[in-house]
Amino acid sequence: MMAKSKTPAPQIKAYADHHVITQPNPLRHAVQYADDKDLDDPVARAEQALADLSGEFDNWMQEECNRLAAAYGTVLKNGFTASARDELFRAAHDIKGDAATFGYAAAGAAADSLCRIIEHAPDITAVPADLIAHHVQAIQAIVREQTSIERIGVAETLSTHLRSVADDYLTAVNHDRPEHLEAILAPSIVPVD
Amino acid sequence: MYRIDFNKLRFLVCDDNPHMRRILRTLLHSFGAREVYEAEDGATALEMFSHYVPDIVITDWAMPIFDGLELAQMIRQPDANGNPYAPILMLTGHSEKRRVTMARDAGVTEFLAKPISAKGLYQRIMNVVTNPRPFIKTKNYFGPDRRRNVNSSYVGPERRTGTKADIVQQPSLMDKARMPG
Numbered sequence: 001m002m003a004k005s006k007t008p009a010p011q012i013k014a015y016a017d018h019h020v021i022t023q024p025n026p027l028r029h030a031v032q033y034a035d036d037k038d039l040d041d042p043v044a045r046a047e048q049a050l051a052d053l054s055g056e057f058d059n060w061m062q063e064e065c066n067r068l069a070a071a072y073g074t075v076l077k078n079g080f081t082a083s084a085r086d087e088l089f090r091a092a093h094d095i096k097g098d099a100a101t102f103g104y105a106a107a108g109a110a111a112d113s114l115c116r117i118i119e120h121a122p123d124i125t126a127v128p129a130d131l132i133a134h135h136v137q138a139i140q141a142i143v144r145e146q147t148s149i150e151r152i153g154v155a156e157t158l159s160t161h162l163r164s165v166a167d168d169y170l171t172a173v174n175h176d177r178p179e180h181l182e183a184i185l186a187p188s189i190v191p192v193d
Numbered sequence: 194m195y196r197i198d199f200n201k202l203r204f205l206v207c208d209d210n211p212h213m214r215r216i217l218r219t220l221l222h223s224f225g226a227r228e229v230y231e232a233e234d235g236a237t238a239l240e241m242f243s244h245y246v247p248d249i250v251i252t253d254w255a256m257p258i259f260d261g262l263e264l265a266q267m268i269r270q271p272d273a274n275g276n277p278y279a280p281i282l283m284l285t286g287h288s289e290k291r292r293v294t295m296a297r298d299a300g301v302t303e304f305l306a307k308p309i310s311a312k313g314l315y316q317r318i319m320n321v322v323t324n325p326r327p328f329i330k331t332k333n334y335f336g337p338d339r340r341r342n343v344n345s346s347y348v349g350p351e352r353r354t355g356t357k358a359d360i361v362q363q364p365s366l367m368d369k370a371r372m373p374g
Binding site for chain 1: 195196199201210212213215220223225255278280285286289290291309312321327329330331
């Protein structure tokens with residue numbers, strides 16, 4: 001184990017059914033007072049570094065798309081085995097998470113819709129095959145034709161329509177599963193930065 | 194005005210996606226961090242957590258075999274090796290209320306939904322460094338206080354019982370060193 005600075009003992013308050021443990025801030029050594037004249041902006045610096053990295057994003061997005069296509073290919077070949085389902089979900093979930101960073105927000109939205117189908121369909125094998133196929137194909141098309149279709153707004157229209165069709169399906173098949181219905185209909189509660 | 198000297202912080206990043214690890218590394222280095230350790234799965238991250246004793250853990254949720262939620266649960270073992278109080282930032286594509294609640298109940302300190310932004314990441318790190326929350330230990334929870342706000346006008350049933358606390362004295366490191374065995 002690497003050497004580490006000593007940590008002060010925490011104060012513990014014991015109540016009937018819980019303890020409240022308060023430590024002197026162990027990370028206070030990293031907090032600095034900065035003068036108002038200090039113009040250093042770490043966020044701007046990081047955004048610039050991300051912009052410098054953006055030359056890689058098209059290739060990365062294509063790799064993510066290839067992974068999704070491979071996962072879907074496994075589903076077509078072997079059906080929705082547990083591992084095939086998980087890999088399709090993770091591939092779509094990764095696109096949901098990073099596509100907007102890579103400049104493909106509409107692909108991320110379509111991937112989000114695919115994730116919702118996989119997560120909330122009561123029986124994934126009963127989901128209309130076209131619904132899943134259209135999501136995968138739409139994500140591929142948005143990435144492949146980014147320059148031409150993004151310009152005329154087709155990518156966003158496509159992902160919005162897919163989401164609408166998927167939500168209608170999920171709402172219908174989950175009418176007797178209130179916990180899923182609530183998750184499907186609830187807006188995200190994470191604050192937008 | 195306060196700022197963080199990232200050079201004095203040690204990070205552990207856990208994400209199975211190499212592109213996201215690269216992005217995180219780029220952002221953290223740009224903030225000024227030098228020590229950024231990376232793991233591509235929860236099991237490796239747990240091993241690195243014990244070995245490198247990071248100040249802050251940033252983890253994805255969805256990973257094969259051993260995911261970010263399980264990693265958080267393993268870190269938040271009061272008697273485990275390493276530092277069970279280490280801040281854990283969950284960086285994930287999941288953003289549903291149910292997921293946020295699950296992460297909170299696993300002891301996650303801050304939740305950041307993808308797509309990642311430099312500002313969002315910086316704010317979460319600033320928060321855990323400058324405003325650490327007390328830890329709560331109950332029969333089935335150990336982690337940062339899940340009550341971020343104190344509502345003085347709250348009139349419902351109180352889930353935590355006991356109004357008068359006993360202060361438990363903790364031995365100093367020197368006292369511990371002198372203890373036999």
